[in-house]
Amino acid sequence: MDKLEYQDSTKTENVHVVDRIKLLYPNVNEEETPLPRSWSPTDKCNSIYVHNFRVHYKGVGKSHNDAASVRTAHPVPAACGLYYFEVKIISKGRDGYMGIGLTAQNFKANRLPGWDKGSYGYHGDDGNSFCSSGNGQPYGPTFTTGDIIGCGVNLVENTCFYTKNGHHLGIAFRDLPVRKTKLYPTVGLQTPGEIVDANFGQEPFKFDIEDMLKELRASTKASIYNFPVPDDQGDWTSILHKMVSSYLVHHGFSSTAEAFAKSTGQTFNEDLASIKTRQKILKLVLSGRMGHAIDQTIRSYPNLLESNQNLLFMLKCRQFVEMVNGCDFDNDSARDSPLTQTSSVIQSTKTYQNGSTTTTQQQQNSNLVISDPNNDNLEHQSFKNNLSLQSHDKDQNNKNVNNGSSGVNNINIQELNQINSYNNSNDQYLVVAAMDNTNESNSSDVEMENGHNNSMNGFKNGSSNKTHNIIDGDEEMDVDGSPVCIKSTNKSGVERMLEFGRELFQMSQRLERENGINEANQKMLEDAFSLLAYSNPWASPLGWQLCPSRRETICAALNSAILESMNYSWRPPLEINIAHASELLRLMSNSNLGACAFVTVDDMLHEEATISN
Template identity: 65%
Template sequence: MDSNYHHASKAVNRIKSLYPNVNENETPLPRSWSSKDKCTSIGLTQNNLRVHYKGIYLLLYFMNYFPGSGKSHNDAASVRTSHPIPAACGLYYFEVKIISKGRDGYMGIGLTSSSFKMNRLPGWDKQSYGYHGDDGHSFSSSGNGQPYGPTFTTGDIIGCGVNLVDNTCFYTKNGHHLGIAFKDLPAQLYPTVGLQTPGEVVDANFGQEPFKFDIEDMMNDLRASTRASILDFPLPQDQGDWTATLHKMVSSYLVHHGYSSTAETFAKSTQQNLCEEIASVKNRQKIINLVMSGRMGLAIEQTLRLYPGLLENNQNLLFMLKCRQFIEMVNGSDFEARHSNNGTTRNSPVQTSVIQSTKTYTNCTQHNNALITDSTYCDNQELNKARLNNSNYTTSNITEPNRNTDIQLNNQINTAINTSDYINDVEMENGHISNGNGHKNGLSECKTHLIDVDEDMDIDETACKKGSSKSGVERMLEFGRELFQLSQRLEQDSGINETNQKMLEDAFSLLAYSNPWSSPLGWQLCASRRETICAALNSAILESMSYSWRPPIEICLAHACQLLQLMASTSLGSCAFATIEDILQSQ
């Protein structure tokens, strides 16, 4: 079972690697013969990859009663794939191995449209194209064939390739290219094979196994020619100096994302002025760095101070930032000033999470279904694990934050965090954001968020508050109450916002797990999730200063990607070889 699964997975990955630009959610690739789109005289086995002829005269033929069966065109039978060839393949190829030519080898391999009748060989009807084994002729939407290549028989491997850039079709035999067989092909064609006489059996290879013919070499040639045609495309002369335009686009990108030092250096080397004052860029850079290091509280404070009115007038943005701040409290990244031994305030590079993930307890006992913790371990510790150890705990116990709950925590985790105020400009790289999927974890309403404490929960509050005026959980829960109240105000002012509701629910639900990092909602704690928050805040700041919320170079790239999608949807196969990555790497 494991070997079969591994083989199937390898086959899927190989097919995907052949056609990386195909979006199979919209246009699935042909992977097997269709069990529905076939003539009844066709049988399928081996995961619908083997085709055999099972005409009504098959048994009688072997009994020598009807030696002439299969001679008539009425005995022909075809099968096609479940899906047509996507244009985004650019160059599509499949191979058919002749396991047995049967009695006469009346076999056809080719392409058909969705209207093709399955009781004919490919090539005999309109919008169908085939290469036949008995005579080596090619048939294009007609019963009259044209000499094309050699005949083929048992043991031969026949390949069929479709060039979706120039809409031509070629065939191969045992790895040798036979030349162009058809031109001006229509879109949306299906790989098809037809059989006619008893005993004919063929196997298909749609890319799950290595091909006999080197199709990758042809793909590389098409990719190179497409890239050359793009680079050689004449630019309009009335648009000014294109080099200067590109320099401005690059400069605006650097400024937009707060790469102040790099932007200054680039501006000097290209002899141009920055579109934004460097002091303003550095202000945004400070805020960006705070967000990316998880210090959301300081990031919000800096935004309020440097850009008064921005967050006050954009409450949904403020709510998103505060939800992230709550998550960073759980993560241990968002911290406040700490007190040193001499009473002075300092910023500690080591943060304490409010929820324990893996460390074990010591000196802990269980009493009245609650966990009583020795005072040595109570400073800045979380109740959550104790709460989960309570056999009576369910998510229904999560209650509204305005109830008078006095929550203490039972565990702590230390994580080393880089807390420098400034992060130097780094080399730019493509952004990456985890695609985690949220899980509601049984919460029925947005109102049920914070963990309540049973009346019989016995916690040593004095010990838990030792060394600080407020424990970590108190600060977090106090903040959580404020966040909930903000959500209520937003709901009263603007109605229910499902995005905000889901955001709040996911954030608060982290408290339902003793190890939130490995929970179904642990994706929220990934550092990469800060990137979307950072982008939203940065764009809002720029927009408040009447700058573009998105840099021109990103707009151009987005337009290019959209154009490639339009090319694919209109069956322009060159979209497969005009990827943005290839063009940029060729420069």
């Protein structure tokens, strides 16, 4: 029967490929504990021939000494909770001396499962079960050609059961040492002509294992709900209220925190004005206005970023990404620009390099964005190949800069192509280092109209003065949590972004000199700069950086740093408890406690929310 209820599939050219085995055991982390998916090509007797899922006996089969077994490549993970596989008897051969069951890692490949210590088997010739002994016990019916025998391991109750042709035969073994011993699905054959096929879940099972999984899932949750809480452990309601209150304060939900505190009689240490200040900064980050967020952070917490340069570097890298995304420029100027129809930084540069901001229909067609990632990769490669062809223009471009051309540095396509070859250069920081040489004398700080210096360590944020005046005032700042990002750039925006990239690179070099190599910072910078290698960065292999959800990590890091600077916890107790529960589930899996397979923290939270509603 095929009653899988999970929806986890990949689509390839209109064909849905479903990993049925993974769907059966969703809580198993196969990077740590792979599932048994196939027979082992090495852990078998020489008399056994294995081809895919088929096992064929090739021995002489004269006595018990001619028995041969094969086990799976991996043991049963505890996080399965309930593991099940089936074996179809293709041919019983001469005598049908076949055994199906489980063995420990150090099993004897020339013995049927169940005959030796650490092995358990159900044999077809007599229907007996063998529990680490050569003496069998009556268990079930015999099986022969055409029968389908299933073997299930209950890692919650430490039992093993069998099925025949979809019918449950009852528990065969109890008190399995699953906490101390890794068990492998195993098949043993003994006489010529015996052939079996295994189904580890890649095909629908004959037996309805889903009903058993549902029962175990329900019983596990019931044990959690019914767990007794001693009366001497304190007032749980008050504790939970404090956890919720601290969570709201931590994340800057000032209005909700205030209302919740009044209704529950809670108090919080941080004053309301401080919470609202943090809330403003976090909204700026989540809306992609990184330059303004950095400026407001410097004003409100003057020493925070100065003393945490890695955090500042993270914010600056995100600001560069938002510039590519079109969210960190002044929106009004972007809308007024005649280049707002241009879809990428590269195309904008191509347009104004030719001395014109208007294009013919033919030029417009050539600048159309092709969202096919493969096409982007080809363009990425073509930029790399064309770099050497355009290098001869460098001297002339430098002359244009010296002759007083407008713009920050009169950035040209040759410089942008240097960015495009960034990842494939022998010097991985060639991109901005090459551009630094053109403007070493023009890196002075920018003074703001309101008297604030919009820089930190010689680093310009590139945000407009208009917003600073709003932030400096006492009135509430209105930050749109979901702004319309201008996914295009004008000439000045491109110039500003490229200069910002130079300064970002200079900062990375300074941090490397002062603190040594930081691989995380290097990776951030590399990923951010690489966006410029594509005509349509949003459809590129690195386009994930432009997703608004990526701001959340930056937001959380900045929020935690602000709270720590005020001697508050960097993480609220509610999140700590949830993380603790998740870690306990992981430790249960490592300790072979099968109940961890039938519950997750998210499941419990969602179920509680459903019950509450």
